[in-house]
Amino acid sequence: xxxxxxxxxxxxxxxxxxxxxxxxxxxxxxxxxxxxxxxxxxxxxxxxxxxxxxxxxxxxxxxxxxxxxxxxxxxxxxxxxxxxxxxxxxxxxxxxxxxxxxxxxxxxxxxxxxxxxxxxxxxxxxxxxxxxxxxxxxxxxxxxxxxxxxxxxxxxxxxxxxxxxxxxxxxxxxxxxxxxxxxxxxxxxxxxxxxxxxxxxxxxxxxxxxxxxxxxxxxxxxxxxxxxxxxxxxxxxxxxxxxxxxxxxxxxxxxxxxxxxxxxxxxxxxxxxxxxxxxxxxxxxxxxxxxxxxxxxxxxxxxxxxxxxxxxxxxxxxxxxxxxxxxxxxxxxxxxxxxxxxxxxxxxxxxxxxxxxxxxxxxxxxxxxxxxxxxxxxxxxxxxxxxxxxxxxxxxxxxxxxxxxxxxxxxxxxxx
Numbered sequence: 001x002x003x004x005x006x007x008x009x010x011x012x013x014x015x016x017x018x019x020x021x022x023x024x025x026x027x028x029x030x031x032x033x034x035x036x037x038x039x040x041x042x043x044x045x046x047x048x049x050x051x052x053x054x055x056x057x058x059x060x061x062x063x064x065x066x067x068x069x070x071x072x073x074x075x076x077x078x079x080x081x082x083x084x085x086x087x088x089x090x091x092x093x094x095x096x097x098x099x100x101x102x103x104x105x106x107x108x109x110x111x112x113x114x115x116x117x118x119x120x121x122x123x124x125x126x127x128x129x130x131x132x133x134x135x136x137x138x139x140x141x142x143x144x145x146x147x148x149x150x151x152x153x154x155x156x157x158x159x160x161x162x163x164x165x166x167x168x169x170x171x172x173x174x175x176x177x178x179x180x181x182x183x184x185x186x187x188x189x190x191x192x193x194x195x196x197x198x199x200x201x202x203x204x205x206x207x208x209x210x211x212x213x214x215x216x217x218x219x220x221x222x223x224x225x226x227x228x229x230x231x232x233x234x235x236x237x238x239x240x241x242x243x244x245x246x247x248x249x250x251x252x253x254x255x256x257x258x259x260x261x262x263x264x265x266x267x268x269x270x271x272x273x274x275x276x277x278x279x280x281x282x283x284x285x286x287x288x289x290x291x292x293x294x295x296x297x298x299x300x301x302x303x304x305x306x307x308x309x310x311x312x313x314x315x316x317x318x319x320x321x322x323x324x325x326x327x328x329x330x331x332x333x334x335x336x337x338x339x340x341x342x343x344x345x346x347x348x349x350x351x352x353x354x355x356x357x358x359x360x361x362x363x364x365x366x367x368x369x370x371x372x373x374x375x376x377x378x379x380x381x382x383x384x385x386x387x388x389x390x391x392x393x394x395x396x397x398x399x400x401x402x403x404x405x406x407x408x409x410x411x412x413x414x415x416x
Contacts (some may be wrong), residue, residue: 002121005060007127009126012129012131017040018052019046019049023046026042026046030349064122067118067122072115074111079108144210144211144212147226150232152229157221157318158184158186158348159218160198162216163181164216165178165215166182166213166215170307178370179216187342187347189349189351189368190350190351191364192364193352193353193365194367198368198371201352203368204352208234220233236314238258238312240304242323242326244324246294250289254269255270258270258311258314258336270285272339273339274306277306299327301327307324308336312344319340321351326354330357333358337351349362356392359379365378365382367388
């Protein structure tokens with residue numbers, strides 16, 4: 001029974017994953033579900049997931065349902081057998097009535113304990129299936145490890161890509177990044193543009209060692225990133241993503257994720273740099289305003305500016321903005337870039353964007369295409385010499401359009 005039940009219980013827990021996934025998606029994306037009138041379809045999806053769990057547990061219970069009747073049959077069979085044998089022994093004066101009652105009492109104690117033990121086996125069977133899944137999580141090891149003698153000090157924001165090839169899995173058909181060679185000087189502002197799927201984000205993820213290169217090396221401050229202590233490297237490299245996350249708490253508490261020891265004055269200065277003070281000062285409670293879960297009570301642009309301020313509080317050697325001003329108007333975007341240029345000149349700034357206006361005043365601009373560098377130079381140089389950049393520039397300055405429209409990229413194409 002236990003062997004059969006164990007198989008069913010182990011099969012049930014992945015079904016729980018499907019159910020939890022359905023619930024999590026619908027709760028987090030409730031507005032999308034309502035906007036597309038998908039309530040009925042999502043309810044049916046939930047019912048299918050819960051029905052799958054119901055059926056697998058019915059099979060598990062079916063495998064163990066005979067355990068209790070079998071134990072009761074054993075108990076009463078033993079009692080009848082002892083009573084029958086004991087009665088014969090009493091008749092022949094080989095056993096007294098008191099001894100028979102003692103024998104029955106001891107037998108009942110033993111059999112009831114065995115019955116409880118059998119019930120525990122069912123719980124142990126369920127528990128073992130749960131423990132095996134917990135063990136999978138606890139024993140999961142990251143592919144990124146600290147070296148034996150890590151370097152903790154990052155000298156500056158100088159970045160070098162030396163013949164870098166990168167792919168996410170060993171069995172991938174072709175690398176995501178192909179023979180990347182770059183030298184970015186400390187303090188430079190570098191723009192990065194490219195169509196969807198051109199590996200812009202993959203390129204910058206290698207700097208903070210979220211992934212390791214497949215071939216070649218990435219150096220920060222003149223040292224291979226694989227020789228640094230991971231925490232020290234990531235503290236020196238601030239990343240602001242397009243889809244930003246804020247946590248429940250005050251604005252001060254959210255900002256101090258960047259530096260838990262930051263003073264109120266330092267928090268205000270970072271917000272001024274990110275142009276976040278403009279809307280914070282208008283709030284009734286200012287920097288003590290409570291942010292709801294996920295930043296539900298601030299707009300997308302306000303959320304991005306708060307996340308930029310949070311990243312600046314780390315005093316990074318390298319600041320990466322991964323399309324993190326996409327929800328900000330062009331005027332505010334220009335103010336943020338101007339503040340970066342004037343107030344943190346020693347920080348290397350990498351700005352991924354789709355708008356030419358966000359990168360055209362950068363020191364140099366990288367044009368990515370199919371995992372390779374198609375062009376690298378100043379705005380004027382690329383307009384004169386790079387066909388892709390010139391097409392995007394002309395399309396956006398002569399009546400709108402984004403990078404993908406200019407290149408005719410399939411809207412369904414996926415990329416990192």
